Amino acid sequence: MQRYFAVNEKLELCDSDLHHITNVMRMKKNNKFKIIYDYNEYECVINEIINKNIKFEVINKTLLEKDVNPKITLAVCLIKEQKIDYLLQKATELGVDFIIPMKSERSIIKIDKKNEDKKINRWGKICKEASEQSHRNSIPKIKNIIDIKEIINFKEELNLIFTVNETSTSIKQVLKDNSNCDKLLIVVGPEGGFSNNEEKLLIDNGFISTSLGNNILRSETAPLYILSIINYEFMR
Secondary structure, eight states, X not given: OOEEEOXXXXXXXXXXXXXXXXXXXXXXXXXXXXXXXXXXXXEEEEEEEETTEEEEEEEEEEEOOOOOSOEEEEEEEOOOHHHHHHHHHHHHHTTXXXXXXXXXXXXXXXXXXXXXXXXXXXXXXXXXXXXXXXXXXSOOEEOOOEEGGGGGGGOOSEEEEEOOOTTOEEHHHXXXXXXXXXXXXXXXXXXXXXXXXXXXXXXXXXXXXXXXXXXXXXXXXXXXXXXXHHHHHHOO
């Protein structure tokens, strides 16, 4: 059954969802769908559709379980639009809770301050649609774009920076040593990697330099690989 996230406690849906119901799914009277709001699932039946005005009633309400896995914040440097769209979609499917877009010394992509809200709104829609498709009970929250130096203000119980440094500890070992962790912050660099100054700043502030092995992964691939490993190791 199709699921949608409500925009408020009145279970109102956004215009794009109303369009999806009427023009994509072509639902009619007596068709059913589900609305998610604040970890409650409402099964609804359509009573009437007039233009874009959909009248429905709730026929069942179910309290959803909250995820018992660790809360994951993913901080990623800005990359090309098509790549970040893919990354946001798949990271959502893999259970990330918060996403922090960052600017770094080697970031190629620049976003003007005047376009930032527009970008974040667009990214939020991608995460919302991916959450609905994957039957998540919540939507990842996207923070404002920050400079990588500011990431130290978002520290969690376990803070990891992923590098190609030969002295880095393998992610397998780091997660094994922190198996009871409830909140993680993972930081992934741009295509050119972190600068020495950036890497030093984070490590000096308690971030663990972590390795994914010998292969060099693309900026849109590495976070998904990391999230997959975390899901496997912390699945409860």
